[in-house]
Amino acid sequence: MSRYLRMVDTADDMSAKPSIREILPDWTIGHLHSRNIPDAEVELFADLIHRARTNTTHNSALGFLATLSRRELLILTRVHDLTQPLRIETLDEAQAMHLLNPFAVAPGQLPATTFPPPNAPAPVHRAWSEATTGQNSLELLDSMAPFLAQSAANNTLYDAQNNPIGCISPADSNYFDIYTEESFSYLDQITFLMEALKFCRPFLEPNTYLKRRGFLLHYRLALSDGLYV
Numbered sequence: 258m259s260r261y262l263r264m265v266d267t268a269d270d271m272s273a274k275p276s277i278r279e280i281l282p283d284w285t286i287g288h289l290h291s292r293n294i295p296d297a298e299v300e301l302f303a304d305l306i307h308r309a310r311t312n313t314t315h316n317s318a319l320g321f322l323a324t325l326s327r328r329e330l331l332i333l334t335r336v337h338d339l340t341q342p343l344r345i346e347t348l349d350e351a352q353a354m355h356l357l358n359p360f361a362v363a364p365g366q367l368p369a370t371t372f373p374p375p376n377a378p379a380p381v382h383r384a385w386s387e388a389t390t391g392q393n394s395l396e397l398l399d400s401m402a403p404f405l406a407q408s409a410a411n412n413t414l415y416d417a418q419n420n421p422i423g424c425i426s427p428a429d430s431n432y433f434d435i436y437t438e439e440s441f442s443y444l445d446q447i448t449f450l451m452e453a454l455k456f457c458r459p460f461l462e463p464n465t466y467l468k469r470r471g472f473l474l475h476y477r478l479a480l481s482d483g484l485y486v
Contacts, residue, residue, distance in 0.1 A: 287421030
């Protein structure tokens with residue numbers, strides 16, 4: 258099984274309390290472990306991410322953050338290595354999304370913490386914009402997750418027991434950026450992610466599977482209509 262299939266968040270609907278590795282990508286867990294963040298705090302961070310992705314009450318990241326306790330805000334401060342306490346009233350929506358993005362805990366360690374990457378071709382940005390029209394910020398984070406997970410999977414370090422223990426820095430010669438590969442194609446990426454989603458279908462609620470598959474199909478159609486190959 259590929260690292261991506263191990264790390265992608267696919268089981269968040271299986272139970273009221275999925276495991277940490279069913280919520281957070283291995284890359285994020287590895288990075289937090291490399292910073293000696295205690296397991297209990299990693300678990301609390303995973304719980305926050307799970308609640309943000311499955312909440313049906315708030316349609317904005319700011320709205321969700323406003324419901325958190327002081328302890329939960331402290332966890333976000335810790336995992337993002339912030340030097341000042343969080344004050345929700347000073348944040349905008351983009352900053353709130355950043356705090357709820359498990360790929361944003363290590364600035365500079367990935368080609369991008371949002372999708373598409375800033376340097377993606379214009380047709381990719383247009384297709385993504387079309388496919389995500391109408392999504393709120395929390396839904397957008399959910400849509401971006403598998404794309405970011407694929408990029409991060411190649412740069413996750415594991416111990417002998419297959420536990421994530423760190424991540425490879427872009428400064429390391431072993432760092433792998435999928436977007437710089439000559440053979441990389443955004444259409445092929447969608448095909449890969451659809452296969453990964455199919456693999457994980459038995460672990461998903463039917464509505465979740467259909468929603469994620471529908472989004473990938475919509476994005477692929479938008480890319481094809483934009484004549485991007």
